[in-house]
Amino acid sequence: MTNARLQTPDSYGSGSYLASDVTVLLDIIDKQKVADVPVSQKEALIQSGQRHYSDMLTIEQAPTTMHERLYQQALEQGTTRTATDIAHLAYTLHQTFQKTVDNEQPLVLVSLVRAGLPIGVLLQRALADTNTSYSLPSVHYGVSIIRDRGLDSVALQMVLNAHPNSPIVFVDGWTGKGAIYQELARSLDVFSDRHHPNFANIFHQGEDVIPLLTLADPAGVAWLSASSEDWLIPSGLLNSTVSGLISRSLYSTPQAGLHRSVFYDNLVEVDHSLAFIDRIDAVRQTLTVPLQSLPRFKHPRYQTxxxxxxxxxxxxxxxxxxxxxxxxxxxxxxxxxxxxxxxxxxxxxxxxxxxxxxxxxxxxxxxxxxxxxxxxxxxxxxxxxx
Missing domain, CATH: 3.30.1330.30 (Ribosomal protein L30/S12)
Incomplete structure (x- = not known):
């Protein structure tokens, strides 16, 4: 990593989350400098091959009143399940890594921007909760991944440089077809040689095991997931306003630095990001259900x-x-x-x-x-x- 404009990870922001929740490794640019491409035009450009989706952005607008109401309904019915799933995931991570991580070598959560961000923040809060049986030293980053173009290699190298002896777990919200899993696997292939200095950071669960964690895994590709069901994850109903006010990421070549993103400061008044985290985390702290060690899978099943x-x-x-x-x-x-x-x-x-x-x-x-x-x-x- 030789780009002079890049700094250490702790010099980057956290969107509208707390600094203790996550460090988002994105180059935040002014939305006025991004062309606002209408959906129909964007679709034609993508399908014709003239432009890649990560080269364009349709500037996000505030959710409608109906959209907000349905999000609140989803939150009402999904809060306890989300909190329970997070507790089980945290407990399973504790069981897996308690003997190999410590304050000097914490577990590194790398959330895939954007859908992984809320889940990663919830896990970071759960692992930091010393009043539980599953607390674990951990740090949390948000890193861009783009279909056809891969994981932001510059951001990943920044994480590896900052935590050279720590295992990394990648976090996403859910799986659809398994396309992002495949993109992640391709991006991590460079580390798969046992002689690579960062092999153990990535392949700590075994050769060829991509350590991807999700809340839901219908596609059957995650290493660790709370379930394989397709259910109404509340954070899946909103975009930036439940993901730290961060836009979908825009591609930058490794030579140009980090992938880029827009921060929607105009949507601050309708932002649910912290409120979502606080609500789920508060319920997690009151749970009395027995903790479960969830199954971990060595290889994808591609069940769909x-x-x-x-x-x-x-x-x-x-x-x-x-x-x-x-x-x-x-x-x-x-x-x-x-x-x-x-x-x-x-x-x-x-x-x-x-x-x-x-x-x-x-x-x-x-x-x-x-x-x-x-x-x-x-x-x-x-x-x-x-």
Whole structure:
């Protein structure tokens, strides 16, 4: 890492989170300097191959009143489950690393920006809680990963330089098709030689084991996850306003430095990032359920690969990036992309209320397919652009 503009990790910010929650390794740029590309134009540029999605941004607007209300409903019904899942994940990390980490060599959580950020912050708070049986020395960073372009190698090297003897666990919110897992695996391949000086930082669970942790893992690719269900994770319903007011990341070549992002200071009044963390963390502290050591998997199972293949065949989809499975991804795709159709397992599942409302609002076709798309509750198909 020779870029003179880069500093030590502790000189970077934390978005709208507390400095003790996370250090976000992104080059924050002024949103006035970013072209605001309308969704329909962005979709045409992406599908034609003229531009990569990480070269453009549609500037995020404040959620509507209906969107806010549905987020609050999701938070009401999902708070205890999220808190319980975080406790089980923290307990499992404690069981795994208690003999190998300490204050000098803490466990390093690297959240994948953006969906991993809220989950990573919740885990960092849980591991820092000395009133539990699962406290563990840990530090937490947010690092960009971009489909087709990989994990920000400059940011990862900064983490490795700062913590040369610590194991790293990568954190994401959920898995959809497993595409980000594959991107992460490709990015980490350079460390897979046992003679690489950072082999043990990455492959501490064994050769070829990518240490990816998620809250939900329908795709069956994570090393550690609280469940394999597609459920309404509250943080999956919002974008920057539950992710530290940070935009989706924009690509920079390693020679140019860190991946870039916009900080949405205009959305401060509608930001839920800290309130979400505080609420889940407070409930976690009151839990009385027995702690569970969750299963850890050496290799991905790709349990939905055949289903994705079948969906692509049924709807004549060549580019599988047009298929956005899970409630969270399906919802985000409606808000950020140009959808053609929504596939639902059931017509009235409480976890898809926002999806159905958005479809009604924008006159998007819904197909009810029953068990055919399980374990996913929802899949958005992006419109084909010639």
């Amino acid at each position: 690969a055949d289903l994705i293949h079948q969906i692509a065949s049924d709807y004549d989809i060549v580019n599988r990036n047009r298929i956005k499975p899970t409630i969270a991804e399906a919802t985000r795709a409606i808000l950020r992309r140009d959808p053609e159709r929504i596939l639902l397992a059931t017509a009235d599942h409480p976890d898809t209320v926002l999806l159905r409302h958005l479809c009604s609002e924008r006159d998007i076709n819904i197909s009810i397919l029953g068990d055919k798309i399980l374990p996913y509750q929802a899949i958005t198909l992006i419109k084909q652009r010639s």
